[in-house]
Amino acid sequence: MDGVLDLGVREIAEAVNARRVSAAEIAEAALSRLRERDPHVGAFLTVTEDLAREAARRVDERVAAGERPALAGVPAALKDNLCVTGTRTTCASKILENWIAPYDATAVRRLLDAGILPLGKTNLDEFAMGSSCENSALGVTRNPWDLGRVPGGSSGGSVAAVAARTAAFALGSDTGGSIREPAAFCGVVGFKPTYGRISRYGLIAFASSLDQIGPIANSVADAAVLYETMAGFDPYDATTVAREVEPVSAPLREDLRGVRVGIVKEFALDELDPAVRDVYAQAYRDLERLGAELVEVELPTAEYGVATYYLIAPAECSSNLARFDGMRYGLRVEAADVGATYEATRAAGFGDEVKRRILIGTHALSSGYYDAYYVRAQKARTLIAADFARAFARCDVIACPAAASPAFAFNAKSDPYSMYLMDYYTIPMSLAGLPSLSVPCGYVTPEGAAGPLPLGLELTGPLFAERALLDAANAYETGTRHAAKHAPPPLAEALS
């Protein structure tokens, strides 16, 4: 019974729809595995047993009535910045520690309608601000590949749950790399679609012009079917695009013949640690072996991505998080008057990284600084997007590292800027709104590591070219097979 949990999402749904196993049995097996494994990993902030059982009951009823839900009985983990009716939704922040969401995020609703079983809500850097999950105010999440290392972030709990095989897939959100970098660190597939493909309704906002929900899974094919289920226009999010979603769950390509893969001149591999460099050099050779034509492309403005992002994202964050004032929901710390109550509530409710970003964003938007910081950053963003448009005239997909290193140890990045640099390879794509994913591409064993640590290859496509991107990623994945098939060895050892 337990073995069904290691299948892909379509295989699980197939087994349920063929009535080889019931959704109720899967729910019990998944919850039991979660209780066994999660104490070692800490991926979940809230376990939603009742919700999972209730969803399973409904799926079994639908299947008995002759329906064949696309994701029937698939156990899922949801990042805790996504609203689920009646469920605690914290953003891993003290300011929302006890807040119960009164509605469902559209992406979650669509997956529930397709038959998923929500096991629980996963840990994240507070309000999705961070690259290691260490900024959570509510818990520590460990990397299943080395329990002394971070899972990456901000979707750290989601990737850890998938890597630990506790959930068959998870939802994350990606603002500057928060799906792709942790997916690379935990050896799973993480996919951020084009901005506007998936509704952000019910995703608690961090930086609205960048935030995008996406699937985290054990294979590209799984990510594709999840994406297809969630994507499409939503009247509740005016930034969703009305454009048709190209079907991606039909069999994806398994070769790269005729595909031009852009290798970015400015992302020179020789700047990386030699062992890491070798893995990426091999990944590029594998792309070629599978039939791709490698072409050099230039992204001269990409190196300004981090600086651009750390003005735009905090500016939007400072505005979005102004709503947390202790009046209508969340924490309230009473003080002498209403102004002091705002200040005390926000001081007690937000952690350091959130405060830093609110401060820098407020500064960048303040009178006398707005043009010099915010407007200049938005102009730089235009240049970065134009770089990609030029590059995609010469190639179909761009390949580069998802991160410059494998997962690092806890407390290794005490300086905020060194943490910000972890998103060096993911931020430019986010600023340009492009669909981008990380797929496992090999392993390195740095000194002091518990064992091999995964690395991720980042593949990026032009706007709305999800099908071509997923085709390329699937071809790379099936032609290399770096993804783990079972829980990583350190976790297996901890369990034994």
Place this chain on the structure above:
Amino acid sequence: MASADIDVEYVAKLARLALSPAEVERFGAQLGALLDHVKALEALPVADVAATAAVIPGTGTGRADVVRPCLDRETVLRGAPQRQGAYFRVPSILGES
């Protein structure tokens, strides 16, 4: 570009964030360092470049103004830090009189 100096106490006031003296010092140093990095943007020729308003052109359309069901009052008030009957209870904003 503007000075990398950031008046953390002033900005914190704008952001409605109470900071301890230790936080003012720590954040001041960290954010000053970040602004030094951000200065790199001065090297970009942006004089004739349009600022990005929306990364995907043509989105952000409106919709028909039709009355639809919304969350009921009781559900929303359940999340309130304090309530009084059918209302949010909040501190006085005009002072005691």
